[in-house]
Amino acid sequence: MEPGLEAWIRFLRAHASLTRQLSASLEREHGLTLNDYDVLVQLAYAPDRRLRRVDLARSVLLSASGITRLLDGLERAGWVAKATCASDARVTYAVLTQEGLAKHREVRTSHLADVESLFGSRFSEAERNALSALLLRLLEPGEDELRACASEPE
Amino acid sequence: MEPGLEAWIRFLRAHASLTRQLSASLEREHGLTLNDYDVLVQLAYAPDRRLRRVDLARSVLLSASGITRLLDGLERAGWVAKATCASDARVTYAVLTQEGLAKHREVRTSHLADVESLFGSRFSEAERNALSALLLRLLEPGEDELRACASEPE
DNA sequence: GGAGGACGGTTGAGTAGTCAAGTATTGAGA
DNA sequence: TCTCAATACTTGACTACTCAACCGTCCTCC
Numbered sequence: 001m002e003p004g005l006e007a008w009i010r011f012l013r014a015h016a017s018l019t020r021q022l023s024a025s026l027e028r029e030h031g032l033t034l035n036d037y038d039v040l041v042q043l044a045y046a047p048d049r050r051l052r053r054v055d056l057a058r059s060v061l062l063s064a065s066g067i068t069r070l071l072d073g074l075e076r077a078g079w080v081a082k083a084t085c086a087s088d089a090r091v092t093y094a095v096l097t098q099e100g101l102a103k104h105r106e107v108r109t110s111h112l113a114d115v116e117s118l119f120g121s122r123f124s125e126a127e128r129n130a131l132s133a134l135l136l137r138l139l140e141p142g143e144d145e146l147r148a149c150a151s152e153p154e
Numbered sequence: 155m156e157p158g159l160e161a162w163i164r165f166l167r168a169h170a171s172l173t174r175q176l177s178a179s180l181e182r183e184h185g186l187t188l189n190d191y192d193v194l195v196q197l198a199y200a201p202d203r204r205l206r207r208v209d210l211a212r213s214v215l216l217s218a219s220g221i222t223r224l225l226d227g228l229e230r231a232g233w234v235a236k237a238t239c240a241s242d243a244r245v246t247y248a249v250l251t252q253e254g255l256a257k258h259r260e261v262r263t264s265h266l267a268d269v270e271s272l273f274g275s276r277f278s279e280a281e282r283n284a285l286s287a288l289l290l291r292l293l294e295p296g297e298d299e300l301r302a303c304a305s306e307p308e
Numbered sequence: 309g310g311a312g313g314a315c316g317g318t319t320g321a322g323t324a325g326t327c328a329a330g331t332a333t334t335g336a337g338a
Numbered sequence: 339t340c341t342c343a344a345t346a347c348t349t350g351a352c353t354a355c356t357c358a359a360c361c362g363t364c365c366t367c368c
Contacts, residue, residue, distance in 0.1 A: 005269065008269050010289040017294060035354085061167060091315095091363095116158065119162050123288065135164040135168045216325080217327080218347065223325075223348095
């Protein structure tokens, strides 16, 4: 096997392993996908708790249609709603409802605990920072939209 | 947002971004999925170029049924074939055909170049090693089946 | 003030995976 | 020897995505 490939293969395996476990637990306990949760988080921290569908798609790295379908589900569940844009009739916002905000809070704790036990706890703080910095190199400029939200939403 | 989450989110984003690009190029140029290619590689380096379906599933982290369907495709294309096991009638091997081996070689070069440009080239050798070591921590014991194959197959 | 390209969004058709249930085989213990 | 749990694998039904084609709106440039 190629020498330089080792890190890449481990990256692939680690992702498969972690997301399997995390999404199984998210699904089982809360009926959510990893991406569903990700969208809930993005909205919870967004100004006015609303985001254009396009921006949402970009920030969770899904295609435009992927976002439409994902939001379909969240809308059916009552966690997000549509809103039109006064200044541009093309765009429709996805806005987090009160129920959606409550859902986010409900899921948050247990999910953070899962991430911590499967991911965070494997590293010291310095290591985690190093890893984070290395991973940043893999992102295209603009893909690192972590959003500047240092505190709890609301 | 939670401080410890940054690395995790970048991990998720980096994976989405890289696999999107890599599998698009693999698909476009060779008609293969990332997992298809992964299976081809596993088989190419396996003793006798054959592996039990169960072992294959474990090493690429797919479910048993996932492997069945994936191999369906590769069998239809003529790249792998089934073989029975003399000592245990339950198992069926997946064996790489000559065409499959040729396909692996055909894809190999361009895919390695893609991985190198999107992944490898972002790091110095020391950084790549550091990353690899950190990623190893995320794998369960036994999931790091990189297989001890330091050289080209055959 | 059109015309035409770029943008935001949805829809239809197809694909790659999942889980749950089922079949067949194996091997260990009463 | 018979039984029964564990293992290897497949199938059916479903889900979460993708791309390509489409519609409507916006904006620029003649």
